[in-house]
Amino acid sequence: MRVTVEKIVFGGEGLARLPDGRVLFVPGVIPGEEIKVRIVKEFKDYVQGEVEEVIIPSSARVEPSCPYYGTCGGCQLQHMDYPTQTSVKLEMFKETLRRLGNLPENLVEGLVPSPIPFRYRNRLRFHVEPGTGQLGFVKRKSHDLVITKQCLLGHEKLNRVLEALPEIPAWKRLQGFAKRVKLELSPVEGLVTILFWITVKPEVQDVEELARELPDTKCVFYWVRGPKPEGPFPKDAPHSGRRLFPVPQAYFPQTEKPLYLVRPGVFTQANWEINLKIMETIRPFAEGLDRALDLHSGMGNFLLPLVPLLKEALGVDTDVGAIEDAQYTTEYLGLSGKVRFERVSATEALIETWKAAETYPLIILDPPRGGCRELMRYLPEVATERILYISCDPPTLARDLKLLLQAGFEIERILAFDMFPQTYHLEALAVLRRA
Numbered sequence: 485m486r487v488t489v490e491k492i493v494f495g496g497e498g499l500a501r502l503p504d505g506r507v508l509f510v511p512g513v514i515p516g517e518e519i520k521v522r523i524v525k526e527f528k529d530y531v532q533g534e535v536e537e538v539i540i541p542s543s544a545r546v547e548p549s550c551p552y553y554g555t556c557g558g559c560q561l562q563h564m565d566y567p568t569q570t571s572v573k574l575e576m577f578k579e580t581l582r583r584l585g586n587l588p589e590n591l592v593e594g595l596v597p598s599p600i601p602f603r604y605r606n607r608l609r610f611h612v613e614p615g616t617g618q619l620g621f622v623k624r625k626s627h628d629l630v631i632t633k634q635c636l637l638g639h640e641k642l643n644r645v646l647e648a649l650p651e652i653p654a655w656k657r658l659q660g661f662a663k664r665v666k667l668e669l670s671p672v673e674g675l676v677t678i679l680f681w682i683t684v685k686p687e688v689q690d691v692e693e694l695a696r697e698l699p700d701t702k703c704v705f706y707w708v709r710g711p712k713p714e715g716p717f718p719k720d721a722p723h724s725g726r727r728l729f730p731v732p733q734a735y736f737p738q739t740e741k742p743l744y745l746v747r748p749g750v751f752t753q754a755n756w757e758i759n760l761k762i763m764e765t766i767r768p769f770a771e772g773l774d775r776a777l778d779l780h781s782g783m784g785n786f787l788l789p790l791v792p793l794l795k796e797a798l799g800v801d802t803d804v805g806a807i808e809d810a811q812y813t814t815e816y817l818g819l820s821g822k823v824r825f826e827r828v829s830a831t832e833a834l835i836e837t838w839k840a841a842e843t844y845p846l847i848i849l850d851p852p853r854g855g856c857r858e859l860m861r862y863l864p865e866v867a868t869e870r871i872l873y874i875s876c877d878p879p880t881l882a883r884d885l886k887l888l889l890q891a892g893f894e895i896e897r898i899l900a901f902d903m904f905p906q907t908y909h910l911e912a913l914a915v916l917r918r919a
């Protein structure tokens with residue numbers, strides 16, 4: 485059956501219409517292409533298809549660089565050139581905001597592209613293949629693994645470790661009990677940290693051997709159970725094995741070499757260059773305000789650069805490791821006394837603030853994919869001037885923005901950032917002010 489691709493929808497698949505009017509979704513296509521499709525499955529409201537042949541290809545079609553593309557579930561857009569990816573994602577973002585948030589499309593300013601479209605990730609997480617200890621990602625639409633020797637989204641140093649790890653004798657002894665492995669870059673040092681999840685406590689000599697034998701490795705951690713991983717190995721790794729991230733000197737004039745210091749396993753934004761662009765974009769919105777509350781502070785990523793502009797600030801997060809890192813970095817940056825970080829949930833922090841009849845002129849939200857619906861009851865009463873909402877999930881952002889607009893806020897700026905080239909994922913920032 486021949487169809488023409490109309491657009492790319494959230495999730496990265498193309499939408500086309502069958503001659504009988506039914507909607508068809510098909511991966512690996514580009515708007516405007518004429519394709520021959522095979523129907524894979526028919527659902528009540530739509531049909532799932534697969535490309536049999538691209539009859540008239542788009543001029544934006546490129547040969548995917550990665551041998552796993554199409555099998556691995558990680559990337560959806562590698563068959564498009566990068567400028568086309570960014571325009572497709574911007575359209576997808578606008579449409580999601582319109583469909584789920586009733587927001588006019590012309591509100592969206594644009595999408596900030598990633599300075600590099602490959603090798604941008606500072607962390608990669610793999611599953612361990614039972615029996616062989618090989619590492620892999622989950623296959624598209626399946627729970628099976630695709631054994632991965634290289635991931636073109638990951639920094640080169642992460643890939644060197646990925647290639648070497650399965651061959652290390654200590655790993656061959658450990659792998660039978662290991663479930664997942666996270667490789668994370670410490671960008672300032674150009675070194676990698678390794679964190680693996682394991683069902684039984686490993687021999688220390690084996691863990692130390694991994695750290696010694698793997699190329700460009702700073703240290704190793706393992707996680708059996710509990711709120712935090714065990715490590716570092718070796719024990720004397722600088723800053724207790726934390727990863728070192730560069731941050732602009734201009735934001736921290738009191739510190740000679742400003743850094744963020746983050747333990748392996750604690751959340752960091754995957755594409756640091758884009759993270760710095762988001763920081764730069766939000767900074768002017770704290771000027772002239774005296775206090776801020778960050779309800780998903782993590783290790784302090786978005787709040788810390790604003791602290792020198794404010795009189796006081798509070799960051800909260802449920803991850804104990806992230807809060808410890810935020811406190812460690814605060815001290816390193818010489819900001820103690822101006823900012824506090826507490827391990828408490830966003831809901832609890834907000835309700836406690838409301839009960840105390842306290843308010844904040846600036847509130848930062850950066851929730852996981854599920855968004856912030858549970859905060860909407862109290863947020864409008866606690867946030868007196870501005871809300872900065874950073875989101876990795878356009879559908880929940882659209883839902884929450886609709887509620888905030890109903891509660892008396894208006895959108896000052898809204899734009900997307902391409903934190904995740906080659907995939908359909910993006911990061912968005914909405915700046916809201918009280919209308």
Ligand SMILES: C[S@@+](CC[C@H](N)C(=O)[O-])C[C@H]1O[C@@H](n2cnc3c(N)ncnc32)[C@H](O)[C@@H]1O
Pocket residue numbers: 751752753779780781782783784785786800801802803806828829830831850851852
């Ligand atoms: C997308 S990350 C952002 C972290 C940080 N803003 C950053 O840029 O690195 C989301 C954060 O929300 C935290 N989180 C998840 N559920 C939470 C909750 N109920 N209350 C507060 N924080 C929560 C996670 O631990 C994680 O640190």
